[in-house]
Amino acid sequence: MKLLIHDLSKEDFNDLLGTIEGEIKIIDDNSTIHNCIGCFGCWIKKPGECVIADDYSNMGEYLSKCNELIIVSKCFYGGYSPFVKNIMDRSISYIHPYFEVRNNELHHRQRYENHFEMSVYFYGENISSKEKTTAEKLVKANALNLICDIKNLIFVKDINSIKELEGVTL
Amino acid sequence: MRIALVNGSPKFKNSASGNILNSLKLKLQDKNIIEEYSFRTTEISNDDLDHISKCNVIVFAFPLYVDGIPSHLLRCLYQMEKYLSSNINSEIYVYTIVNIGFYEGKQAAIAIEMMKNWAEKANVKWGQGIGIGGGGMMSMLDKSTDRQGPMKSVHNALTDAANSILSCKSSDEIYTSPGIPRIAYKIGGEMGWRQAAKKNGLKTEDLFIKK
Numbered sequence: 505m506k507l508l509i510h511d512l513s514k515e516d517f518n519d520l521l522g523t524i525e526g527e528i529k530i531i532d533d534n535s536t537i538h539n540c541i542g543c544f545g546c547w548i549k550k551p552g553e554c555v556i557a558d559d560y561s562n563m564g565e566y567l568s569k570c571n572e573l574i575i576v577s578k579c580f581y582g583g584y585s586p587f588v589k590n591i592m593d594r595s596i597s598y599i600h601p602y603f604e605v606r607n608n609e610l611h612h613r614q615r616y617e618n619h620f621e622m623s624v625y626f627y628g629e630n631i632s633s634k635e636k637t638t639a640e641k642l643v644k645a646n647a648l649n650l651i652c653d654i655k656n657l658i659f660v661k662d663i664n665s666i667k668e669l670e671g672v673t674l
Numbered sequence: 675m676r677i678a679l680v681n682g683s684p685k686f687k688n689s690a691s692g693n694i695l696n697s698l699k700l701k702l703q704d705k706n707i708i709e710e711y712s713f714r715t716t717e718i719s720n721d722d723l724d725h726i727s728k729c730n731v732i733v734f735a736f737p738l739y740v741d742g743i744p745s746h747l748l749r750c751l752y753q754m755e756k757y758l759s760s761n762i763n764s765e766i767y768v769y770t771i772v773n774i775g776f777y778e779g780k781q782a783a784i785a786i787e788m789m790k791n792w793a794e795k796a797n798v799k800w801g802q803g804i805g806i807g808g809g810g811m812m813s814m815l816d817k818s819t820d821r822q823g824p825m826k827s828v829h830n831a832l833t834d835a836a837n838s839i840l841s842c843k844s845s846d847e848i849y850t851s852p853g854i855p856r857i858a859y860k861i862g863g864e865m866g867w868r869q870a871a872k873k874n875g876l877k878t879e880d881l882f883i884k885k
Contacts, residue, residue, distance in 0.1 A: 539684060539715075539716060539744070539745050539746035540684065540739065540744065540745070541684045541685065542683065542684050542685055542689075542737060542739075542744075544870070547867065547871075547881065548867060548870040548871045548874055548876065548881070549874050549876075551871075551876070551880055551881055551882070551883040552883045552884060552885040553885060562885070564885065565885035568884065568885065580748060580752065581743075581751075581788040581789070581791040581792045581795065582784075582787060582788050582791045583742045583743065583748070583784075583788050584742070586716075586745050586748045586749040586752065587745075589739075589740070589742060589743070589744075589745040589748055590745035590746075592739075592740045592742075592745075593739045593740055593744060593745050595740070596740065597885075600881065600882065601863075601864070601867040601881060602864050602867065602881075603776075603860045603863060603864065605856075609776065609777075609778050609780075609781060610776045610777045610778065610856065610859075610860060611776070615882065615884060616884060632791070632794075634787075634790075634791055634794070635791050637787075638784060638787045638788055638791060641783075641784050641787070642741055642742060642784050642788075645741040645781075645784055646740065646741055649740070649741060
């Protein structure tokens with residue numbers, strides 16, 4: 505299964521939909537999402553599940569069942585948009601609270617044995633070179649923490665450009 | 675000088691960011707006006723925006739969430755960017771202190787870079803970034819001045835930041851790790867998770883539940 509997280513409007517998403525192939529779970533903004541409150545309930549109260557009762561409490565489970573994570577996000581300061589970051593923050597049930605050393609740094613252990621590929625498409629009219637550099641570091645760090653491989657990391661000015669990218673199929 | 679201390683933790687109380695700002699506050703001279711803000715939600719009031727925009731210095735303290743800025747704070751920062759970029763007071767200096775649950779403060783470098791990018795868009799001056807590892811130990815950073823124990827490096831970093839703030843200057847980033855061996859931090863942290871789970875009626879093996 506592919507897992508697609510995006511912050512697009514319905515119109516933009518429908519335009520993009522034609523380029524998506526295969527079984528896919530789509531996570532979009534229905535305006536009900538709550539922010540992570542740092543309670544760690546997803547580790548110590550209901551392990552594997554966010555304790556905040558809204559439509560976004562099962563992100564860890566979705567990640568555990570995907571073979572490709574696709575993120576389409578407006579670029580904010582070299583990172584994800586607030587909605588996409590909200591989803592990432594609410595996804596830490598995917599990993600385990602215990603630590604292990606990777607790259608000579610402490611990181612969290614895996615809860616699941618799953619291993620997926622990650623493709624990130626940042627869009628925005630005025631993404632600066634500094635923001636691109638930051639975003640590249642961010643995606644690498646995410647891949648290290650989620651223990652996944654980076655398949656694509658692409659910057660486009662507007663979302664329609666994704667459809668025109670050669671060799672890229674969502 | 676007017677200094678705004680902004681706590682970007684979503685927690686109501688006992689946040690590591692709050693502990694850090696309390697410690698920093700003690701290092702700032704009495705003659706300064708310190709204003710304290712808590713950005714727990716996704717929106718800032720116009721009154722707060724107005725007050726903050728009139729400060730000489732803004733200090734953000736927040737926890738690292740998934741290699742970056744917590745989403746609720748990101749929404750606030752976007753709101754601030756729009757307000758500040760049209761503000762005539764572009765002489766505001768911004769300092770950022772990121773605490774992280776991992777041992778190595780260096781893992782906060784990407785979030786600090788994002789804050790630098792934000793400062794550029796908000797048309798304010800960058801002061802300094804501090805990345806503090808061992809966030810799970812910040813409750814030890816109380817109002818005492820423990821200059822020899824495991825919090826020594828944090829106190830030193832905050833003293834350096836306070837000096838930069840008081841002279842409104844830009845300084846190099848500082849990254850700290852707690853003054854205990856990494857293996858001890860790992861063992862202590864994992865013991866803490868087991869105890870917390872037990873308090874919630876769970877067993878150690880429940881920590882490994884898969885959905």
